[in-house]
Amino acid sequence: MLIIGELINATRKSVREAVINHDREFIQDLARKQDEAGADYIDVNVATGSGKSEKEIEDMKWAVELIKEVTEKPLTIDTTSKEVLESGLKAYGPGAMLNSISAESGRLEPFLELARQYECPIIALPATDKGIPKDVEGRLQVATEILERAEKMGFAKESFYFDPLAFPLGVDDKSGEVTLESLRRFREELGVKTTIGLTNISHGLPQRALLNRTYLVLAMGVGLDSALLNPLDKAVMSSVSATLALTGQDPYCGKYLRAFRKGDLVV
Amino acid sequence: MSEDIIDKIISNVLQGRRDKDDEGIDEGYEDQPGVTELVNEALEQGVDVEKILAEGLSRGMELVGEKYETGEYFIPDMLAAAEAVGAAMEIMEPHLLKKGSKESKGKVIIATVEKDIHDIGKNLVSIMLKGAGFAVIDLGINVPASRIAEEVEKENAGLVGLSALLDTTMPFMAKTIEELENRNLRDKVKVIIGGAPTSDQFAREIGADAFGADAFAAVNLAEKLMVRGGK
Structure with missing residues (x-):
């Protein structure tokens, strides 16, 4: 189970301020904490809402360079702009993850060229210029198209994590079900790895942590390979450990017991 | 009489109950008429259509908005209320037209x-x-x-x-x-x-x-x- 730490995201107010004010310590501290809490990748999103792309390009380089100083964990460059992506990948060097490509105009082949150049694993979203299909069939169809176009460019399916996009349950009470079914079918029919941006599901509802960690367990139950989440949330990380053990993915319950001995497991 | 039914409309908008089959937010509304049924009833009683709109439906949505702002209500509560009002508006529209009222606020x-x-x-x-x-x-x-x-x-x-x-x-x-x-x-x-x-x-x-x-x-x-x- 690949954990991507979600906290360095400038749509969060404290991070936005830190990026705007170039507060190195704040960003480095968040990177360090997520690393220590067990994140395998650290996501970096520096979209502060300035609406100015030059700014975001510079901020990405700034953030990647200073995060690299404090963690060995690879980074996930989180942007919808090719230029920002390139700036992040260049600053990191090979091995960062690309978050994300889609079938929207300009977000597939040009992004994949960069992924090839910098040897990136890639998160792919089933979105087109017409939006995100509401149903499982529609999402599967777009995911298939993305995979075919990528394979045409010589990419192996192992390079991808497909994220079916968990819409907030608060605005669509079928979203949880549609996302789970999409995860299952992405795996079974396309044979690709999957991931989800976990905390989307609970947006706008009370006791979000409860929904998040329950949903994570359900998604792992259909074979989820990765999740973008808050690794500082001990309850959610405990659920990861427990679910890995319960689904036969933890030989001799080793990781579960290690987490227990370190005092990391909470109920 | 008309005050009673207006109050009922407001409380059912707040409960997000489109019709009698909707559970609502709080318990205890089973089998009672929802917003669409109440609007029909009000129209039959001859309650002024503009009054139903302004003092019933719109007032109800304003209160939903206030409850959302204070954190008492969440998005699904608001969606249920808006859906109930939307369904009621379909019933209201021909009556508003007949009366020559403005169909919308713009x-x-x-x-x-x-x-x-x-x-x-x-x-x-x-x-x-x-x-x-x-x-x-x-x-x-x-x-x-x-x-x-x-x-x-x-x-x-x-x-x-x-x-x-x-x-x-x-x-x-x-x-x-x-x-x-x-x-x-x-x-x-x-x-x-x-x-x-x-x-x-x-x-x-x-x-x-x-x-x-x-x-x-x-x-x-x-x-x-x-x-x-x-x-």
């Missing part, structure tokens, strides 16, 4: 700007504006500035609501406003913007009339700009 064009496909927030705003009595024309997602301006002109809309969820698409909000200026439409239409990365400051920078932080803020702005003449 025409609003709403769109997610070019290259942006996010529609959750925009859809909520659209639903809430409809619930508040505005005529909403939702152009969907990824809508070019020229298309938005064309629709404003064609529909003679009083308000445009623009949504963007990405730093990279925010500039298309500015482009849309420029397009309105180029077509000499900017003085005739108010522009409000919203979406996670946008802000009051950005609204000022691009010359929009206002920024709304959520769907209720959008409704308040629409009321202010279109109904109360900017006050």
Whole structure:
């Protein structure tokens, strides 16, 4: 189970301020904490809402360079702009993850060229210029198209994590079900790895942590390979450990017991 | 008598109960009529259609908005209420027409700007504006500035609501406003913007009339700009 730490995201107010004010310590501290809490990748999103792309390009380089100083964990460059992506990948060097490509105009082949150049694993979203299909069939169809176009460019399916996009349950009470079914079918029919941006599901509802960690367990139950989440949330990380053990993915319950001995497991 | 049924309409809007089969938010509403049934009943009793609208449905939605703002209500509560009011409005429409009442508080064009496909927030705003009595024309997602301006002109809309969820698409909000200026439409239409990365400051920078932080803020702005003449 690949954990991507979600906290360095400038749509969060404290991070936005830190990026705007170039507060190195704040960003480095968040990177360090997520690393220590067990994140395998650290996501970096520096979209502060300035609406100015030059700014975001510079901020990405700034953030990647200073995060690299404090963690060995690879980074996930989180942007919808090719230029920002390139700036992040260049600053990191090979091995960062690309978050994300889609079938929207300009977000597939040009992004994949960069992924090839910098040897990136890639998160792919089933979105087109017409939006995100509401149903499982529609999402599967777009995911298939993305995979075919990528394979045409010589990419192996192992390079991808497909994220079916968990819409907030608060605005669509079928979203949880549609996302789970999409995860299952992405795996079974396309044979690709999957991931989800976990905390989307609970947006706008009370006791979000409860929904998040329950949903994570359900998604792992259909074979989820990765999740973008808050690794500082001990309850959610405990659920990861427990679910890995319960689904036969933890030989001799080793990781579960290690987490227990370190005092990391909470109920 | 008419006060009773108006009160019932308000409380059922608050419960988000479209009809008698809806459970509602609190317990104890089983088998009681919901908003659509109550509106029919009120019309049969001869309660003034404008009164049903203003003192019943619209008042109910205002209270829903207040409860959302204080954190008592969540988005699903609000959606259920808006849906109940929407269904009731379909019953009300022929009666409003017959009476020669204004069908709506004004025409609003709403769109997610070019290259942006996010529609959750925009859809909520659209639903809430409809619930508040505005005529909403939702152009969907990824809508070019020229298309938005064309629709404003064609529909003679009083308000445009623009949504963007990405730093990279925010500039298309500015482009849309420029397009309105180029077509000499900017003085005739108010522009409000919203979406996670946008802000009051950005609204000022691009010359929009206002920024709304959520769907209720959008409704308040629409009321202010279109109904109360900017006050």
